[in-house]
Amino acid sequence: MTPEELSAAVQSVLTDAVEAGELNLPEGSVPQEVRVERPKNRDHGDWATAVALQLAKPAGANPRQLAQVLAARIENIDGVSAVDIAGPGFINITLDAAAAGQLAKNIVDAGETFGHTQALAGRTVNLEFVSANPTGPLHIGHTRWAALGDAIARLLRASGAEVTSEYYINDAGNQMNVFANSVMARIHGEDVPEGGYPGEYTKDLAAEVLAARPEVKDMPREEALPIVRELAYQSQLAQIKQTLADFGVHFDVYFSETTLHNEGKIESAIDTLREQGHIEDRDGAIWLRTTDFGDDKDRVLIKADGEPTYFAADAAYYLTKRERGFEEKIYLLGADHHGYVARLKAIAACAGDDPQKNIEILIGQLMSVRGAKVSKRAGNIIELADLINWLGTDALRYTLARFPADSPIDVDPELLQSKTNDNPVFYVQYAHARACNAARNAAAFGVARTREDGQPAFDASLLTHPTEEELLAHLGRFPSTVASAAELREPHRVARYLEALASAYHAWYAKCRMSPSTHQDGTVDEVTDLHRTRLWLNDATAQVLRNGLSLLGVSAPEKM
Structure with a gap:
């Protein structure tokens, strides 16, 4: 008998006692689930419940008296060998050996599905994590969310939720032009421009671009730049996907920010938000009144020169998730994104959603690895690919999973590589x-x-x-x-x-x-x-x- 089965049996006993008039409880006060826990002292039984204490106030009765009523019925549950009442009304339950031991066979029979439940059945979730810019390799800053995000997706699915894991590709905006110019400089044997991407990986990308389109070196740079940008972007994105695959992480959807601009999603989002009554035209720009829902300031969607802001893309992206049928949207963001919480929740509220139900934002703290070396290829970062080769996927993923997301981690590589019980x-x-x-x-x-x-x-x-x-x-x-x-x-x-x-x-x-x-x-x-x-x-x-x-x-x- 599992704790869930015992809990259900005790809940059924409680309902029967109320219906039989043995317990006088107001309508709606019978709990949907009765919690059973392991007692600290095993001499007190296999399981214990405090349900009598919880119901004493609504019943207007002494908790021990309630416990006595329930105990008399619990004794008749198949597999229960003894019931006693302790303290002010705790009910201690002992199972007979056969009932407890039957679990072993049930687990083997269930196989890989044991532990799966339908606790979250009917919930449709979009889970976005990592979402690194496709302008360089994944690094240590992305590692924690790759491990945690994928584990959360697996847990949600095992609990009956329908989950889509999603990677948002920031492939629009000025950083992509900076990226393209950095690769272009490498093609011509030059140093990258000031403020560009100086890592050696841009040389590798330049070589790949030249192998695919050797003529770009002789073309006017303005003409060659879009070609270089697209080829380098696709190559870098493929490397990101491969690194994630090596880490055991696979996304259901890679969503391109560029599609928001090219398919009119930003304009459509503004129309929707205007219909909701939260758009304001001010100083030649289009604003979203996010202060209506707790943001520290209103946000510009379209600047006076007609250019959409990053925030406009964030709003449009949120609305596409809703349009695709995701009732729950979960964002996993890095430690430097605390400022995004209020504004993303404000977007949800401005769109007519419930920010307490339809959007959830998790902020993760930083991780460090003692002795990790900065990648010469990538510049001044520690690459995820290097961490995988050094410490291994299993050691990294388990270590990152065993700490709460909001606690900083300092990984000890010697411990992770040791074959001792301390690891x-x-x-x-x-x-x-x-x-x-x-x-x-x-x-x-x-x-x-x-x-x-x-x-x-x-x-x-x-x-x-x-x-x-x-x-x-x-x-x-x-x-x-x-x-x-x-x-x-x-x-x-x-x-x-x-x-x-x-x-x-x-x-x-x-x-x-x-x-x-x-x-x-x-x-x-x-x-x-x-x-x-x-x-x-x-x-x-x-x-x-x-x-x-x-x-x-x-x-x-x-x-x-």
Whole structure:
């Protein structure tokens, strides 16, 4: 029995007690979900709920009296062996071994879908992250959001949401002209212009442009510039996509800012915002009154010279997301983008959306890596590609996922490269590899999850060792951990859960054998259903470790 199943059963008991007149609660006060938690002291049972304390005030009754009514009914839930009331009204619940142990078989049967829920079913989400300018390689500043954004997308999907991951390509504006002129200078063997992109990568791009269109070197520069700009842009974008793929990140949509200008999206957005009543024509320019919704100042959409601002593109882009059917828009922005929060929420409000519901903006803090070297090729930045080659995708992604987004990170490369239990990603991956190796060893002794007749050999009532009870309790928390991590956009909850699960597995592995013993005379004990059932538990743990690592975009090696 999982915590979710127990929670649902207790909620059903509560509803039945109200309908039977045993509890007098105002209409609408019965909670949709009853929370059950592991008690700190295992002597108090497997699970505990404070629902009687929560309902005492609306019921106008003593919480212990409410607890007594509920306890009498909870005792009749299948799989519950004991119920007692503690303190002012806490209800402690103990499951029988069979009910607790059945979870192991359920996990193996569910396979890679275990932990998936429908908690966010029906929600349509656009998740935008990274969105680096296509004027140079991805660098350390983009690394954290690449890892976290992809993990959040995986978590949302595992919780039933329909998610589109999106990369906004800033391929319009003056920076693209600066980029093109930098590559053009390299084509002619010149230093880049002042304020240009000085990295060696512009020389590589120049070589690629010349290989594709050698005639640009002899063309008038004004005539050649659009060609150079497009070819260099496409090459740099392809490199960005390849680096992301190497990092295990794949986007559903790459959205070009240029399309907003070329397809009339900015004009259309202004018309929509005007209809909503928040446009003001002032001093020859077109303004959006974002101060109506908490921004520190109104924002110019179209300057007096007729040129749209970056903010106009931001507004049009937001509206395209709404037009494409995304009820929820999530933006993942870097630490230097705090000023964007109020203005983006103001855009949503001016467009007629609810800024508390339809748009969410997450700001991430900076990360640093001790000893990381600035890329000679890219200039004065640390490239993501170099970090991948140095530390590896798994170590980077896991480390970035195990801390809240709003906390700065200083990555210790020596720790990440160590093969010790002090290295969290090694610790978790090793638990998975150990479980796989244990299964292989068990198979060598003839231990299988089925008997010779092909029927499952599983007796949940045999899983009574304290380390088995602890391991099963951890396994049961996985679905709720995934659901809360998705709802709160906090992948670190999954990482920390996996570390606790790995610890429980290692403790169980040290105490409980699932292979028969071999004696000094060479004889081997008979394979029993205890061995077979423990193999189910072993394989269930491996499955949950594998599922959790997958949600973080980290591999689960079978050998280490």
